[in-house]
Amino acid sequence: MLSMLMFDEPDRDLEERDARALVLNAAAKLVASGGVAALTTRAVASAASVQAPTLYRLFGEKRGLLNAVAEHALATYVEQKAAVEPHPDPVQDLIDGWDSCVAFGLANPAVFAIMNEIAMPASASPAALTGLAVLRKRVQRIARAGRLSMSIERAVALIHAAGVGTVVTLLAMPSEARDGQLSSSARDAALAAILTDAPTQPRDNGIAPLAIALGSRLSETADLTPGERLLLAELLDRLASVP
Numbered sequence: 001m002l003s004m005l006m007f008d009e010p011d012r013d014l015e016e017r018d019a020r021a022l023v024l025n026a027a028a029k030l031v032a033s034g035g036v037a038a039l040t041t042r043a044v045a046s047a048a049s050v051q052a053p054t055l056y057r058l059f060g061e062k063r064g065l066l067n068a069v070a071e072h073a074l075a076t077y078v079e080q081k082a083a084v085e086p087h088p089d090p091v092q093d094l095i096d097g098w099d100s101c102v103a104f105g106l107a108n109p110a111v112f113a114i115m116n117e118i119a120m121p122a123s124a125s126p127a128a129l130t131g132l133a134v135l136r137k138r139v140q141r142i143a144r145a146g147r148l149s150m151s152i153e154r155a156v157a158l159i160h161a162a163g164v165g166t167v168v169t170l171l172a173m174p175s176e177a178r179d180g181q182l183s184s185s186a187r188d189a190a191l192a193a194i195l196t197d198a199p200t201q202p203r204d205n206g207i208a209p210l211a212i213a214l215g216s217r218l219s220e221t222a223d224l225t226p227g228e229r230l231l232l233a234e235l236l237d238r239l240a241s242v243p
Helices: 002-034 041-048 052-059 062-080 090-107 110-114 127-146 154-173 182-196 208-215 226-240
Strands: none
Touching: 002 041, 002 052, 002 062, 002 110, 041 052, 041 090, 041 208, 052 062, 062 110, 062 127, 090 110, 090 127, 090 154, 090 182, 110 154, 154 182, 208 226
């Protein structure tokens, strides 16, 4: 009896993983062909050949399934990009990331809509959080190079807002009438707002970029107590706002 129970549990886990994969594939196809509105419980259950209770057990409410579809698509995208080495120049790396994300949004409008649903907190979308984490790493590289003119969080928010706005605007246009220069113009404007001159240039950019660069490396030192690190981070944040 014990041996039967031991084998039953892995079999059940395998069945659940198979059912989850079937549902995600079916849901992804429905979203790709008909948008978010096509993702109804009945349509997904029929396309995946599962019962509605199985959907609720695996994903909960519709929001859980939407998030899972977005995560599935984003995971495939991130896996493809992980094979590409970051550009040695952190600014060019951010430019490449912008272009790649805009292309992804235009190619996957329904997934983009799920990730960036208006009035939906970012914390409710794991896929959106994953995208922001990738963006934050790119901005941190710029900060460590002494090229950032504002706090990391503000720069991330600005780039994110500009990028999402760009994709939304382009998606609202007929594909044949889209402005081919809009994305690069928006990207360059956002970069101009967050960047300062390279440290090797003679111009004095003030103390803010230095404070931001140092703040981005605080987690790398073990020479400060938690209280000292917290105090220094607060002081550097204040200096980062100095014009």
